[in-house]
Amino acid sequence: MSGHLCVVGLGPGAPEQMTPEAVAALDAADELFGYGPYLDRVVLREGQVRHASDNREELSRAGAALARAAAGAKVAMVSGGDPGVFAMAAAVCEAIEAGPEDWRRVEMQVVPGVTAMLAVAARVGAPLGHDFCAINLSNNLKPWELLERRLTAAAEAGFVVALYNPVSRARPWQLGAAFDLLRGVLPGTVPVVFGRAAGRADERITIVPLAEADGGMADMATCVIIGSAATRVVERPGLAPLIYSPRSAE
Template sequence: MATAEPAGHLVVVGTGPGPAAHMTPEATAAVAGAEWLFGYGPYLDRLALRPDQLRVASDNREELDRARAALAAAADGRRVAVVSGGDPGVFAMAAAVCEAMEAGPAAWRQVDFSVLPGVTAMLAVAASVGAPLGADFCALSLSDNLKPWAVIERRLLAAADAGFVMALYNPVSRARPWQLGRAFGVLRRVLPDEVVVVFGRAAGRPDARMQITTLGEARAGMADMATCVLIGSRSTRLIARPGRPPLVYSPRSVGGEVS
């Protein structure tokens, strides 16, 4: 009796914030072992692919279509990698692939599936300025593509009131340039103007830029879509160092920062 062809393998790979040095050896090996690679074009451009590897690029707003195409290829027996910037599980492709798998045909659930972590933007930005995530923190996306803005506002207020340091992803876009300014307005209701804010753009890349300011001075124009914004808690500190960049850190101990 003929046996069924084994299903292929699909791995979701996190390439880190940009430079090859921030990509894990495990992720590098997974990319080298893939036949077909699916991803947003600029992320695929960072990889040194061989001529025998098929590159399937798509727009950054086509996550579900990309996930479906990758699952279909893997179900046909291909060794597939879905390439994601940063960490694939943080506002990225791992969840999109799981969502497509759950809604798709039964054959997709038989695919050998794995997710490989990467260095996400908030970790790269934090390391560039000190240790702002040294205490409890959370990550929020300001994109309202998949959730109402009212939900984002409630989460911002709850996180600020609870004393979390916040990492804000997707702070602005061409379609929604108002998001970050609105978020700052929400946070100023519950946080003092002196709270430290870090604008971390393209961490680890040649065009990286780290700007440290305060909530009172922060403006939406300081960020673009390549920026991760860190909002300190009431306890986050700034260490001035004459002749050197200042350091930002959040003490591990808990004081009286929660109102």
């Protein structure tokens, strides 16, 4: 008899930002799968089994979890932020489509979570107050040329852009290249928000104009939000500025 697989969003990092639904789903599971640092955020109850794996093993991780669920186990797959945003829900769906027939019989549930761009946006005001898009800047699964076309099209269309996975040890140059490309489309005054570890103890929020944005200001724990030409900066004496995108457009 098939078990159950729940793909759970842990939120951006702070325990209070995890939803009650996610907490209940984790408690109901017998076995937990996930990237090691994400599993480290979960306090295991007695009897639960932990299966940690590396960051770039999404499909093998999904397959291992599905195999256990197909054997009758109650399984939770943990994912940072929201599992449907550049995360494990898509990998599980892909594994089900390509895998054996018994994986399609597994009852699957996706439990949403607060994704990084929402946590970062909340720290600075409302930069996502008008139309926006999210782009995964990693070219591990798509060509860089496609990313260039998408960045250009989004900026020209007036979208605020949230960048996930902006840099890594293997990709130290891409965020800087993205800024160079965007400076050819957008005014240099457009605000850029670097939100590192939003909601966690080591949170760091930095706001600079696009003209001064540099790829070295981010790491893999950073979500970068690039405003549109309409995005506003409201200076406040003695307080951090507010960044917002007006609700209306001409």
